[in-house]
Amino acid sequence: MNASHPSSPTRPNDYTAYPDANGRFGDYGGRYVPETLMPLVHELDAAYRAAKADEGFQAELGGFLKHYVGRPSPLYFAERLTAHFGGAKVYLKREELNHTGAHKINNCMGQILLAMRMGKTRIIAETGAGQHGVATATVCARFGLPCIVYMGAVDVERQKPNVFRMNLLGAEVRPVTSGSATLKDAMNEALRDWVTNVEDTYYLIGSAAGPHPYPEMVRDFQAVIGVESRAQILEMEGRLPDAVVACVGGGSNAIGLFHPFLNDEGVKIIGVEASGHGMGTDKHAAAINGGRPGVLHGNKTYLIQDPEGQITEAHSISAGLDYPGIGPEHAWLHDVGRATYLTATDDEALEAFQLCSRLEGIIPALESSHALARLPEITKDLGKDGIVVLNLSGRGDKDVATVAAHLGREA
Amino acid sequence: MSKDRIDARFAALKAEGRAAFVAYVMAGDPDAATAAKILAGLPGAGADLIELGFPFSDPMAEGPPIQRAAQRALANGMTLKGTLALARGFRETDQATPLILMGYMNLLVTWGIEAFAHDAAEAGVDGLIVVDCPPEEAEPLADALDAAGVSLIRLATPTSDDARLKTIIRRTSGFVYYVSVAGVTGVKEAEADVVAPHVARVRKASGLPVAVGFGIKTPERAAAIARVADAAVVGSALVDAVAEAMEMNEDVTERVLSKVSSLAKAVRSARVGQTTV
Numbered sequence: 001m002n003a004s005h006p007s008s009p010t011r012p013n014d015y016t017a018y019p020d021a022n023g024r025f026g027d028y029g030g031r032y033v034p035e036t037l038m039p040l041v042h043e044l045d046a047a048y049r050a051a052k053a054d055e056g057f058q059a060e061l062g063g064f065l066k067h068y069v070g071r072p073s074p075l076y077f078a079e080r081l082t083a084h085f086g087g088a089k090v091y092l093k094r095e096e097l098n099h100t101g102a103h104k105i106n107n108c109m110g111q112i113l114l115a116m117r118m119g120k121t122r123i124i125a126e127t128g129a130g131q132h133g134v135a136t137a138t139v140c141a142r143f144g145l146p147c148i149v150y151m152g153a154v155d156v157e158r159q160k161p162n163v164f165r166m167n168l169l170g171a172e173v174r175p176v177t178s179g180s181a182t183l184k185d186a187m188n189e190a191l192r193d194w195v196t197n198v199e200d201t202y203y204l205i206g207s208a209a210g211p212h213p214y215p216e217m218v219r220d221f222q223a224v225i226g227v228e229s230r231a232q233i234l235e236m237e238g239r240l241p242d243a244v245v246a247c248v249g250g251g252s253n254a255i256g257l258f259h260p261f262l263n264d265e266g267v268k269i270i271g272v273e274a275s276g277h278g279m280g281t282d283k284h285a286a287a288i289n290g291g292r293p294g295v296l297h298g299n300k301t302y303l304i305q306d307p308e309g310q311i312t313e314a315h316s317i318s319a320g321l322d323y324p325g326i327g328p329e330h331a332w333l334h335d336v337g338r339a340t341y342l343t344a345t346d347d348e349a350l351e352a353f354q355l356c357s358r359l360e361g362i363i364p365a366l367e368s369s370h371a372l373a374r375l376p377e378i379t380k381d382l383g384k385d386g387i388v389v390l391n392l393s394g395r396g397d398k399d400v401a402t403v404a405a406h407l408g409r410e411a
Numbered sequence: 412m413s414k415d416r417i418d419a420r421f422a423a424l425k426a427e428g429r430a431a432f433v434a435y436v437m438a439g440d441p442d443a444a445t446a447a448k449i450l451a452g453l454p455g456a457g458a459d460l461i462e463l464g465f466p467f468s469d470p471m472a473e474g475p476p477i478q479r480a481a482q483r484a485l486a487n488g489m490t491l492k493g494t495l496a497l498a499r500g501f502r503e504t505d506q507a508t509p510l511i512l513m514g515y516m517n518l519l520v521t522w523g524i525e526a527f528a529h530d531a532a533e534a535g536v537d538g539l540i541v542v543d544c545p546p547e548e549a550e551p552l553a554d555a556l557d558a559a560g561v562s563l564i565r566l567a568t569p570t571s572d573d574a575r576l577k578t579i580i581r582r583t584s585g586f587v588y589y590v591s592v593a594g595v596t597g598v599k600e601a602e603a604d605v606v607a608p609h610v611a612r613v614r615k616a617s618g619l620p621v622a623v624g625f626g627i628k629t630p631e632r633a634a635a636i637a638r639v640a641d642a643a644v645v646g647s648a649l650v651d652a653v654a655e656a657m658e659m660n661e662d663v664t665e666r667v668l669s670k671v672s673s674l675a676k677a678v679r680s681a682r683v684g685q686t687t688v
Contacts, residue, residue: 022547030547030548031545031547031548032516032543032544032545032548033471033543033545034471034472034542034543034545034566034568035545035565035566035567035568035570035571035579035590036472036566036568036569036570036590036593036594037570038545038547038570038575039570039571039572039575040570178475178478179468179469179478179482184469185469188469188470188471191471192471192472192474192594192595195471195472195593195594195595196593196594196595196598196599197593198569198570198593293520294517294520294521295515295516295517295520295543296469296517297469297471298543300520303517305517305521307521308490308491308492308518308521309467309491309517309518309520309521309522310467310468310485310518311468311469311517312468
């Protein structure tokens with residue numbers, strides 16, 4: 001389950017000093033986009049750097065996060081899960097309590113404020129399950145900007161309630177039929193839109209992936225998760241946790257939790273990838289555990305691909321993890337050995353989904369259930385004196401029908 | 412050195428006082444054998460240079476026609492190795508027509524940049540266009556291609572200001588490809604009078620011939636572009652000819668080459684009666 005570290009680059013003294021000026025995390029990241037987009041990517045980088053340094057921008061964002069998103073989210077001691085596993089104390093970072101029910105809105109709020117600051121008047125986004133699409137449609141509604149969401153035709157069909165939610169919020173959902181008609185193709189189509197509408201359009205990417213500065217920017221907007229968790233655990237336990245755990249698809253919720261802990265050498269960093277039907281099959285979404293480095297969607301990172309380099313279909317029961325790549329910072333943290341990437345299967349996630357619902361009265365997203373699924377081993381390894389913080393990145397209401405179908409029940 | 416083939420071709424056309432017609436076809440579209448026949452017939456049909464696409468699963472800068480061409484080729488088993496085999500086969504019958512490969516970075520990363528540059532040169536490839544590899548990421552590729560004697564063809568676009576143009580043309584050779592419209596291949600149409608000042612600007616900055624592509628579908632449009640640029644590139648219209656022929660149960664090679672002929676004829680006669688550009 002634990003991927004080996006193929007290369008051992010020098011471990012840096014400061015893990016938070018990345019990416020470099022070229023958008024590189026070690027060998028990963030970069031800006032692999034068509035030339036037409038390069039001036040726009042540079043413009044975005046400059047605008048983001050100015051906003052990052054601007055106290056006014058940060059104060060405005062902080063205000064919306066508090067009053068609109070509902071931050072800070074609680075850090076909650078999961079007493080009954082802890083007793084059930086019989087090992088380390090389990091704390092859940094309650095991102096599922098945010099407005100729209102997941103961590104996605106943290107990033108969307110940051111980027112929409114940036115887009116308006118840049119004078120952009122049209123917002124585009126890609127979405128898989130529809131969670132990022134809903135969060136983007138939400139902030140576009142709030143600020144009165146037109147919103148177009150690209151979504152694979154296959155996903156449109158299997159996530160109808162989210163399509164309707166986006167429509168209610170005033171967004172146009174464009175089904176994508178090219179390629180395999182899923183998330184990666186939706187991202188291709190959003191990039192094609194951006195390259196065509198270079199004057200007025202802002203591309204609001206939902207994961208810590210894409211060309212630089214997106215991986216850095218999305219991480220920074222999501223880092224509020226880790227910053228709060230760190231302060232909250234210090235207040236509640238008087239010390240740092242022994243491990244932080246999160247599910248990883250593209251990896252935005254995970255990098256948001258991890259980043260403020262990277263330089264705390266005593267804190268284990270654990271990501272959990274979706275291994276679908278199992279790592280021995282071709283139906284998984286584990287880019288690090290089952291892929292190899294390559295270039296897609298603007299960055300170099302681990303990808304699920306065939307021997308020649310054609311991108312292959314990812315599979316996970318959780319649509320939010322169903323992506324053949326992973327954010328470049330995760331690729332780098334894996335290679336330098338700072339983070340460990342485990343896996344959980346569809347079935348393990350389904351078990352954890354039910355367990356958390358039953359024991360804590362919290363229905364977790366199927367995405368977050370992958371992280372929950374590795375708690376038995378993690379809590380046991382750390383022992384009774386240990387503390388683990390797990391990012392409950394989203395709520396599972398959206399997944400009830402999927403889970404019911406897998407359990408042979410009607411939702 | 413194979414990059415000499417590009418220089419020689421543009422020098423000869425300059426002496427003739429006309430622009431080049433560049434035909435883009437997708438390797439393995441609809442299958443390897445037909446693609447080989449089309450390639451072999453292109454020079455005779457009037458293609459002065461050839462761009463040979465190598466299919467990728469996620470072609471983010473392509474419009475629907477070339478996306479579909481890539482899917483047809485992949486479905487019939489085309490690979491990057493197969494693309495080089497097509498190039499090698501083409502060189503058995505033609506030593507003079509420049510052959511430029513065009514595609515995406517991931518297949519090259521998988522192959523190994525240095526090994527690929529060497530293998531491409533050995534197969535008779537003269538230049539390479541990598542759509543998702545801007546100058547910022549291209550240094551290792553440029554080094555490898557230099558060592559192998561293959562031109563790295565760069566793209567200039569409507570979003571390239573003068574400062575950006577300097578970055579783009581550094582280390583480029585052969586010619587510069589001007590993407591005439593902000594967009595994907597084969598959707599918007601290029602207006603010759605809009606394109607003309609940009610072509611002049613790129614030509615002046617680079618000292619190289621400028622090919623224009625991404626928005627040319629008809630002989631009329633190709634002729635108009637040929638009056639203001641050093642080359643007119645047509646791709647989507649040619650791969651659409653493959654699809655049309657298949658749909659109508661016609662001979663694919665014949666239909667593609669006949670379209671090439673009419674486009675080439677338009678380019679060749681575009682400047683008749685004109686003095687210089």
